[in-house]
Amino acid sequence: MPALTLENGKLELQERPVPQPGRGEALIRVLCAGVCNTDLELARGYMNFSGTLGHEFVGVVENSPSEHWIGKRVVGEINCPCHECRYCQLEMPHHCERRSVLGILNRNGAFAQYLILPEDNLHQVPRGMADEVALFCEPVAAAYRITEQININPDDRIIILGDGKLGQLIAQVLFLYSKKVVCVGKHAWKLKLLNNLGIDTALVGDMPAPGADIVVDATGSAEGFHTALSLVRPEGTLVLKSTVADKSQLDLSALVINEVRVIGSRCGPFRPALEALAMGNVEVRPMITEHYNIKDAVVAMEHAGFANAMKVLIEMD
Amino acid sequence: MPALTLENGKLELQERPVPQPGRGEALIRVLCAGVCNTDLELARGYMNFSGTLGHEFVGVVENSPSEHWIGKRVVGEINCPCHECRYCQLEMPHHCERRSVLGILNRNGAFAQYLILPEDNLHQVPRGMADEVALFCEPVAAAYRITEQININPDDRIIILGDGKLGQLIAQVLFLYSKKVVCVGKHAWKLKLLNNLGIDTALVGDMPAPGADIVVDATGSAEGFHTALSLVRPEGTLVLKSTVADKSQLDLSALVINEVRVIGSRCGPFRPALEALAMGNVEVRPMITEHYNIKDAVVAMEHAGFANAMKVLIEMD
Numbered sequence: 001m002p003a004l005t006l007e008n009g010k011l012e013l014q015e016r017p018v019p020q021p022g023r024g025e026a027l028i029r030v031l032c033a034g035v036c037n038t039d040l041e042l043a044r045g046y047m048n049f050s051g052t053l054g055h056e057f058v059g060v061v062e063n064s065p066s067e068h069w070i071g072k073r074v075v076g077e078i079n080c081p082c083h084e085c086r087y088c089q090l091e092m093p094h095h096c097e098r099r100s101v102l103g104i105l106n107r108n109g110a111f112a113q114y115l116i117l118p119e120d121n122l123h124q125v126p127r128g129m130a131d132e133v134a135l136f137c138e139p140v141a142a143a144y145r146i147t148e149q150i151n152i153n154p155d156d157r158i159i160i161l162g163d164g165k166l167g168q169l170i171a172q173v174l175f176l177y178s179k180k181v182v183c184v185g186k187h188a189w190k191l192k193l194l195n196n197l198g199i200d201t202a203l204v205g206d207m208p209a210p211g212a213d214i215v216v217d218a219t220g221s222a223e224g225f226h227t228a229l230s231l232v233r234p235e236g237t238l239v240l241k242s243t244v245a246d247k248s249q250l251d252l253s254a255l256v257i258n259e260v261r262v263i264g265s266r267c268g269p270f271r272p273a274l275e276a277l278a279m280g281n282v283e284v285r286p287m288i289t290e291h292y293n294i295k296d297a298v299v300a301m302e303h304a305g306f307a308n309a310m311k312v313l314i315e316m317d
Numbered sequence: 318m319p320a321l322t323l324e325n326g327k328l329e330l331q332e333r334p335v336p337q338p339g340r341g342e343a344l345i346r347v348l349c350a351g352v353c354n355t356d357l358e359l360a361r362g363y364m365n366f367s368g369t370l371g372h373e374f375v376g377v378v379e380n381s382p383s384e385h386w387i388g389k390r391v392v393g394e395i396n397c398p399c400h401e402c403r404y405c406q407l408e409m410p411h412h413c414e415r416r417s418v419l420g421i422l423n424r425n426g427a428f429a430q431y432l433i434l435p436e437d438n439l440h441q442v443p444r445g446m447a448d449e450v451a452l453f454c455e456p457v458a459a460a461y462r463i464t465e466q467i468n469i470n471p472d473d474r475i476i477i478l479g480d481g482k483l484g485q486l487i488a489q490v491l492f493l494y495s496k497k498v499v500c501v502g503k504h505a506w507k508l509k510l511l512n513n514l515g516i517d518t519a520l521v522g523d524m525p526a527p528g529a530d531i532v533v534d535a536t537g538s539a540e541g542f543h544t545a546l547s548l549v550r551p552e553g554t555l556v557l558k559s560t561v562a563d564k565s566q567l568d569l570s571a572l573v574i575n576e577v578r579v580i581g582s583r584c585g586p587f588r589p590a591l592e593a594l595a596m597g598n599v600e601v602r603p604m605i606t607e608h609y610n611i612k613d614a615v616v617a618m619e620h621a622g623f624a625n626a627m628k629v630l631i632e633m634d
Contacts, residue, residue, distance in 0.1 A: 046570070086528070087551060095551030095575065149576070211403070225569060234404060234412030243570045250567045252542055253363070253560045255581040258412065259466070262579040264572040 003052045003112035004297035004314075011043055011298050016052070019108065019116045026064035026119045028074065032131045033057040033110040035304040035312040036139065037164060037220050038243060039103070043301065046243065047105060053301075054111030054314070055103040058134040064119050075137040077121040077270055078102035094267050111297055113316050123270045126278045132313060136284040137273045139166055142241070143173040144276075145268030146216065150237050152177040159183075159208055159231050162218035163190040163201070165287060165311055166241060170216055172282045175199050182208045190310065193286050207231070217242055225250065234258040239265050287311045320369045320429035321614035321631075328360055328615050333369070336425065336433045343381035343436045345391065349448045350374040350427040352621040352629040353456065354481060354537050355560060356420070360618065363560065364422060370618075371428035371631070372420040375451040381436050392454040394438040394587055395419040411584050428614055430633050440587045443595045449630060453601040454590045456483055459558070460490040461593075462585030463533065467554050469494040476500075476525055476548050479535035480507040480518070482604060482628055483558060487533055489599045492516050499525045507627065510603050524548070534559050542567065551575040556582050604628045 003016040021027045034056035042049045055078045061069045080100045081093035088096050102117060103109020125134040143166070152158070156178045160171045163185020171183040171194055182200045184207060185191050191201035202208050208231070215232040216239040217224040224242055226249075232238050238260055255262065276282040290312040292300035297314050304312040320333040338344045351373035359366045372395045378386045397417045398410035405413050419434060420426020442451040460483070469475070473495045477488045480502020488500040488511055499517045501524060502508050508518035519525050528550040534541040535558040542557065543566075549555050555577055572579065593599040607629040609617035614631050621629040 092552060222569070234409060240569060240573050243573050252539070252557060252581075255579070256557050256560050256583055257581070259581045259583055261581075262572070264569075264574070264576045264578075266573055266576055 001113035002294045002297075003108070004054065004294070004301070005052050006043055007050055009043075009045060011053075011301055013295065013297055016112065018114050021063060021116050024065055024118050024120070025116050026069060026122060027062045028059040028076065028115050028117060029062050030057050030059040030110055030113060030115055030316050031073075032135055032316070033314045034135045034139075035300060035314065037166065039301065040305050041220075041243060042104065049104060051103070052108035052110075052112045052115075053103050054109035055101070056135050056138045057110035057115065058125060058131045059110075059115070061122070062114070066119055069119060069122060072122075073125045073134070074122045075125055075134055075270065075274070076102070076117040076123070077267070078104065078138060079267060080107060080118050080121065111294065111314055113294070123274060126274065129278055132288060133277055133284055134274075135313070136169070136277060136282075136311075137270055138267075139169050140173065140273035140276060140282055140284070141268035141270045142166065142266065143169040143268065144272045145265050146170065146174065146239050147177065147272075148269065149263050149265055150214070150239065152214065154178050156180065156213040157211075158214045158216070159212040160216045160218060161224050161228055161231075162220060162242075163187055163194075164218065164220060166220075167216075167218035168194060168287060169282065169284075170218055170241065171199055172197065173276065174214075174216070176276075176281055184208065187307070196286070197283055212236060214239065229254055229260065232258075232260055234260070236260060238262045241265050284311075288313060291315060293317070318430035319611045319614075320425070321371065321611070321618070322369050323360055324367050326360075326362060328370075328618055330612065330614055333429065335431050338380060338433050341382055341435050341437070342433050343386060343439060344379045345376040345393065345432050345434060346379050347374050347376040347427055347430060347432055347633050348390075349452055349633070350631045351452045351456075352617060352631065354483065356618065357622050358537075358560065359421065366421060368420070369425035369427075369429045369432075370420050371426035372418070373452050373455045374427035374432065375442060375448045376427075376432070378439065379431070383436055386436060386439060389439075390442045390451070391439045392442055392451055392587065392591070393419070393434040393440070394584070395421065395455060396584060397424060397435050397438065428611065428631055430611065440591060443591065446595055449605060450594055450601055452630070453486070453594060453599075453628075454587055455584075456486050457490065457590035457593060457599055457601070458585035458587045459483065459583065460486040460585065461589045462582050463487065463491065463556050464494065464589075465586065466580050466582055467531070467556065469531065471495050473497065473530040474528075475531045475533070476529040477533045477535060478541050478545055478548075479537060479559075480504055480511075481535065481537060483537075484533075484535035485511060485604060486599065486601070487535055487558065488516055489514065490593065491531075491533070493593075493598060501525065504624070513603070514600055529553060531556065546571055546577065549575075549577055551577070553577060555579045558582050601628070605630060608632060610634070
């Protein structure tokens with residue numbers, strides 16, 4: 001089968017054998033996958049990943065231990081826990097010490113014709129939801145993670161830094177909780193997508209006033225944290241969503257003096273994400289800028305790094 | 318009156334006029350003051366402070382708008398709010414936008430014969446409590462601040478980084494909440510003080526296992542944060558107590574991946590601190606290593622920076 005692989009820093013379309021499911025695992029035929037900024041970071045060396053990239057997908061179950069899954073259209077949670085370690089026992093499978101993560105850590109990913117995931121990770125896609133909408137479930141879930149970690153009041157003033165794919169999804173999700181959301185970015189055309197949904201935006205040259213209750217850093221850049229710290233109010237909350245390969249020079253004294261609360265935030269719950277997509281509470285289609293076939297996956301990855309791209313899709317035939 | 322002043326980076330004992338209280342303010346004759354690491358940082362340039370140093374003190378009220386204060390022995394909260402700005406209105410006076418802070422920001426401090434504080438900031442010292450115990454109220458309150466900011470369960474495994482004055486007070490306070498406290502430091506003789514109270518300790522060469530529920534960085538060094546991040550469990554809490562002039566190189570991805578919660582922590586509540594000192598729940602006398610008279614305050618500051626010093630006191634005759 002065709003697979004977009006990363007080996008020793010080199011991206012390549014390779015012919016690979018169809019993978020064999022282990023105990024409790026399902027074989028899924030991928031219909032469509034999405035390129036995430038994390039994929040670009042991995043290609044730059046983040047996590048030292050080696051294998052098939054891709055973790056946003058929608059597919060059809062070809063084989064699974066429980067028969068009822070077979071033939072179902074699914075999305076899948078990307079963290080695969082060991083069920084044994086202390087964090088698994090504490091019901092924190094996302095933080096399993098021996099986890100593999102689809103297309104990110106010790107597990108081949110979704111930019112291939114087939115992938116393997118534990119059956120427990122699967123969620124059925126509602127009938128009538130387009131493939132290209134369903135594959136946003138993983139990043140929308142990551143946005144919903146914030147709502148599990150902090151309380152958001154309808155009066156909270158929220159600034160989201162970053163007008164990229166994740167920043168936009170976070171803005172849309174948090175806008176369901178507070179109307180005082182402003183998304184800050186560098187690209188007028190990207191911000192326009194949020195304006196179309198009634199969400200306020202600002203260009204980086206025209207920052208909103210500091211003193212926000214909640215600031216989310218989704219810039220994907222090492223400087224984002226610093227900017228976020230300058231915008232959050234004393235005793236306010238700074239949510240860190242960027243995973244970047246770079247290190248960042250940080251003046252910690254502002255964090256201490258202002259008693260800021262910083263929360264790292266990663267993967268989230270699929271159920272509310274699927275529901276938001278099904279109900280149209282989160283609008284993803286305008287973010288899709290390109291469709292590529294798997295045979296052009298290397299070009300798709302390149303294109304995803306361009307300033308004129310947002311979500312780039314990779315389709316299997 | 319004699320006063321230890323910092324001007325253009327130069328520490329000096331100067332003769333200064335006795336200060337005049339403004340509206341709502343009390344004139345306090347200082348009995349005894351303590352040197353804090355923040356004083357040493359200020360002398361190194363932190364906050365660009367200029368004026369009389371010192372914020373840990375016990376004194377006697379000489380004059381005050383409310384007569385009942387006069388002649389009382391007091392300690393005092395160091396943040397002086399404007400009562401007008403949005404943070405004052407939100408009942409966050411410690412974060413007042415126009416605050417002055419005793420001996421730290423726009424207000425002369427306690428290394429002098431007299432100081433001025435708003436009457437609202439005063440707390441009466443219980444009869445029978447020695448001066449040299451009472452003056453620890455401010456740093457003990459800073460330790461108690463943590464208990465206002467996070468929930469501490471009796472089962473939480475807690476690591477405190479730093480065996481200095483603040484680290485030791487934090488270890489003692491948190492030990493009232495959980496017995497699974499370990500304080501990590503570089504000085505066997507300092508750690509011994511905690512061992513004498515039944516609190517576990519470790520030398521930096523022999524770090525406790527990672528995966529702690531709560532890690533407090535009280536190292537006062539820029540690297541403390543990095544070490545703390547390596548010791549806290551996923552979804553665990555990292556409390557930052559160090560205010561340092563230096564910047565820190567930080568790999569934020571670990572914070573995001575492990576969804577760590579970082580909380581900056583500064584000044585705290587005087588009431589529980591005074592109570593803990595009165596009840597003997599926090600033991601401070603063994604931490605006092607030197608007594609100086611105000612006329613030798615410059616030497617006292619120097620001595621406080623030596624490895625063989627812990628709390629250095631400055632007495633007014």
